Amino acid sequence: MHVYVIDDGSDLARDVNAQLRSYQLFAVSTCSIEQVATLSAPNEKVLYLVVAGEKAQVAQISALLQSSSTQSILITDSPIVFQQLGQFATDALLWPLASNLLQQRLNYLHQLQVAHDQLDGLKQSLAWHKARVDREHQLVEHIFQNALSRNYLEYAHVHTYLTPVSKFNGDLCLIAPGPLGNIYMLMADFTGHGLAPATGALPLSQAFFAMSDRGVSVAEMVTEFNYRMSRLLPDDMFCAAILLELSANGERVTYWNGGMPAALLFDEQGEILKRLSPAHMALGVVDDDEFDSRVATFRAPKGSSIALFTDGVTELLGHQHKFLGSEALEMLLSKYPRTEDFTSLVDELERFRGETPLHDDLSLAILSCRPTGLGEVKVEPEQFGLPFVFESVLHPEHLTTVDPVAHILSALSQLPHLRRHRTTIYLFLAEAFNNALEHGLLALDSAMKQDPEGFAEYYQLRLERLHALQHGEIRIRVHFEPNSKELTVSVSDNGSGAAEISTSPNFTEKSHGRGLELLRQMTTDLHWDSETRTVSFKYVL
Amino acid sequence: MPLHRQFANDGKELIIAIKGKFDFGLVQEFRQAYSNVGDQQPTVFIDLRETEYLDSSALGMLLNMRKSLGKSVKGIHIINCRPEVRSILDISRFDKLFVIE
Numbered sequence: 248m249h250v251y252v253i254d255d256g257s258d259l260a261r262d263v264n265a266q267l268r269s270y271q272l273f274a275v276s277t278c279s280i281e282q283v284a285t286l287s288a289p290n291e292k293v294l295y296l297v298v299a300g301e302k303a304q305v306a307q308i309s310a311l312l313q314s315s316s317t318q319s320i321l322i323t324d325s326p327i328v329f330q331q332l333g334q335f336a337t338d339a340l341l342w343p344l345a346s347n348l349l350q351q352r353l354n355y356l357h358q359l360q361v362a363h364d365q366l367d368g369l370k371q372s373l374a375w376h377k378a379r380v381d382r383e384h385q386l387v388e389h390i391f392q393n394a395l396s397r398n399y400l401e402y403a404h405v406h407t408y409l410t411p412v413s414k415f416n417g418d419l420c421l422i423a424p425g426p427l428g429n430i431y432m433l434m435a436d437f438t439g440h441g442l443a444p445a446t447g448a449l450p451l452s453q454a455f456f457a458m459s460d461r462g463v464s465v466a467e468m469v470t471e472f473n474y475r476m477s478r479l480l481p482d483d484m485f486c487a488a489i490l491l492e493l494s495a496n497g498e499r500v501t502y503w504n505g506g507m508p509a510a511l512l513f514d515e516q517g518e519i520l521k522r523l524s525p526a527h528m529a530l531g532v533v534d535d536d537e538f539d540s541r542v543a544t545f546r547a548p549k550g551s552s553i554a555l556f557t558d559g560v561t562e563l564l565g566h567q568h569k570f571l572g573s574e575a576l577e578m579l580l581s582k583y584p585r586t587e588d589f590t591s592l593v594d595e596l597e598r599f600r601g602e603t604p605l606h607d608d609l610s611l612a613i614l615s616c617r618p619t620g621l622g623e624v625k626v627e628p629e630q631f632g633l634p635f636v637f638e639s640v641l642h643p644e645h646l647t648t649v650d651p652v653a654h655i656l657s658a659l660s661q662l663p664h665l666r667r668h669r670t671t672i673y674l675f676l677a678e679a680f681n682n683a684l685e686h687g688l689l690a691l692d693s694a695m696k697q698d699p700e701g702f703a704e705y706y707q708l709r710l711e712r713l714h715a716l717q718h719g720e721i722r723i724r725v726h727f728e729p730n731s732k733e734l735t736v737s738v739s740d741n742g743s744g745a746a747e748i749s750t751s752p753n754f755t756e757k758s759h760g761r762g763l764e765l766l767r768q769m770t771t772d773l774h775w776d777s778e779t780r781t782v783s784f785k786y787v788l
Numbered sequence: 789m790p791l792h793r794q795f796a797n798d799g800k801e802l803i804i805a806i807k808g809k810f811d812f813g814l815v816q817e818f819r820q821a822y823s824n825v826g827d828q829q830p831t832v833f834i835d836l837r838e839t840e841y842l843d844s845s846a847l848g849m850l851l852n853m854r855k856s857l858g859k860s861v862k863g864i865h866i867i868n869c870r871p872e873v874r875s876i877l878d879i880s881r882f883d884k885l886f887v888i889e
Contacts, residue, residue: 427837427868462837462868464805466794496889499867501796542803544796544833653809656841670841670872677811677843699852703819706812706845761880762844768879 248357250294251286252277253311257300259324259342263349267296270350273357280307292360294353295319297336299328312336318356322349384414387442391415394449397456399423402430404615406589408596411608417444418557418608421452423459428495428621431459431468432614434507435488435530436557440608447486450475451530465492466540469503469530473538476531485531489523489555493547497617500553501544505529508558508573512616515550517581523553547616554580559609566601575599586615632664637725643716646684652677655723665727665734668788672734675770678762679738679782680723685709687740687780688719693760737783790814793821799828802861805835812845822853825861832861834886837868847880854885863887 250273254260267275273294278286283295295317299308305328312319312335321336323329324343333339338352399422400407409420417440421433433455437444454475458468469490476486487506493499504510506529509522527539547553556576563571583592596611637659641651655676660669685691689712695705719742726735766773770784791814792805804821806814822832834850836842854864865887869877877888 427870429868464792464835464837466792466803466805494867494889499889541794542796544801544803650813653841668872670870671876673841674843674876677841681843681845696848699819699856702848702852703815706815709812761847765844765876765879 248294248353248360249274249276249291250296250353251275251283253280253283253295253297253308254278255280255298255300255303257298257302259300259322260298263296263298263322263342266349270353272350272353280304280311283311292364293317294356294360297321297332299323299325299332301325301328303328305331308332309335318360320349320352320356384442388414391445391448394452395421397423398452399430404586404617404619405432405612406586407610407612408589408593409610409612410605412440412605413442415440415442415445416448416608416610417441418559418610419448419451420555420610420612421455423456424619424621425459425492426462428619429462430493430619430621431455431465432491432493432555432612433488434510434555434557434610434612435486436507436559436608436610437486438484444484447476447480447484450479451486465490465501465503465542469505469542470535470538470540473530473533473540474535477534480531485529487525487529487557489525491523491553491555491614493614493616493619495619495621497615497619498546499544500547500616501542503527503540503542508556508561510553510555511577511580512545512547512551512553513580513584514548515584517584519577519581520548520551521545549617551616552584552586553614553616554611555614556611557608559605559607560596560611562607563596563600563609564603564606565599566603568603571596571599586613589613632662632729634729635727637723637727639723641721641723643719646688646716646719646721647713651721651723652680655725659725664729664788671769671786675736675766675784675786676723676725676738678766679736679784680721681762682782683721683738683740683742683780684713686744687742688716688721688744689713690742690744732788734786734788735783736786737781739779739781741780791817791821795826795830799826800830801833802830803833803835805838807838808840810836810839810842810846810849812849815845815849818849818853819856822857825857829860829862832857832864834864834866835868836866836870836873839870839873842873842876847877847882850882850886865889 250267252264252267252275254277264277297308297319299321309332312332319336321332321339322342326341329339329341338356340349340352402422405422407420417437419433419435423431425431435451437447451472454471458471472488480486489502489504489507489510491500491502502523504523504525505527506525509524511519512521512523513519561571561573561576565571579592579595639651639655645651652673656669656673659672660666665672689709691705691709695701722739724737766784770786773784775782790807794803795801796803802825866877867889869888882888
């Protein structure tokens, strides 16, 4: 600390200066009040020691003290000056002083200054940290928003009330349409709340959306979720979850519940029809081999709804310091069973809570079991591309080692306009190819397939004869004409068996003969050329 | 795994899901899947949501299943068919023999 004695030239000033210098505590400079303004700022903190005798220039000193933020001690021997100026200085002393009082005051102010500086530093570093945390939260929020941007919360037949304790939600409520007009819904609750559990939501939601797109089964989805969670989460963290699938017609419900409160199926009168109780451990608790993916299914009656919720709802603390409880929740659902009552239901929950702060994330979603109205995924109308011819000549080394039809299809279905028809094209090719192979080259007799035992034997024999096959070839030719959208297929063999295709209909409930019947019904210009042993047909996309 | 088999609802439902290609390559596995349905007369669900390809041998396998299960099951439902699969089943008049949903 550097002490500036502002000297008014009085005897008092001389005494104060002498006393001060005798302490040898701080750097001391002396100047007149006029010189104060010209002082250059020193590196260390400054203290003004303003000495004002009886004849002091009160107005000038008052102006200095009031305008400067520098700490100051006023020393005067005049009670009048003390009265006039004392209030403007940090500290004011009436001369003469008890011994050492000035030294004590200076030390005290010095310590105050040091503490003040430390506090300032802490404040600044706190402000810096806060800005940094805010920025990081913004980034993470942005990532969450993007990760969950696909969440189909606006689906018309679902109502949600989702309230996190903090900015980040440890609960997860995800909705996604499947490719068959079905809808998937996942409600999950990670241990704890805030940012840490919310991070688990990222991989879970990515898996959920990707698998919904593919339309995979509930059992397979939860197996994948558990695989991811058990590798990702620390031992003391897991994720309770209920995954539910509603079929396109709104009737068939398949669910898996691991550690979540029982979801409730209720009808329009508010009667609880079924509790979808947890039958499994939460996700991330057990390893793959112990994991139980068994699902439960039921038929949802017309007009019924399913309420899914986290324990944040039943453990909602009310303004009377009581938990809501599951009975009260069921009563509320009975009171407000219809979809249009949802806001009233939420109002009641909020009334119950009053001003009490939330202590856990709270999620409630009600799904109406009715036809989803989503339809199957529509494929954009495509430009039909280039004409092409595909031909493959297959010999025993190909026939015995690969599945030629699957190979050809995996190539053809790369073409966008054929992709949509891959199942049908596969069927045609498989029927024609198997006819040429099984009857033409391997001389198998379909009559064997009359009964289930013979059916299996037939395919056993197919396998044996195929492995013994030394000679023979099958030629598959596919010709695509984009203008007429016509696919022409021909399959030839050079065997001697009865590969001939009869073109007269022969439709029965027998286990065989179905393949050719399908060809007859679904294709045009079905033709057998006995000269070239070729089956040919056309199919319009 | 191309074939996944699971009982649901305490053995009252048997779900058999077939992934990818459904044809004679699964003939043993498929028979195995419905060989032990228990004595609860369950409903069998054949879930074809992930069946991309099938041919007449798959149809034959389904018919054999129907024949072999007879009255030991409450019914056989074929569920979650993609549109192309559905039309193949329709052309084969499977809607008369199975519940297709």
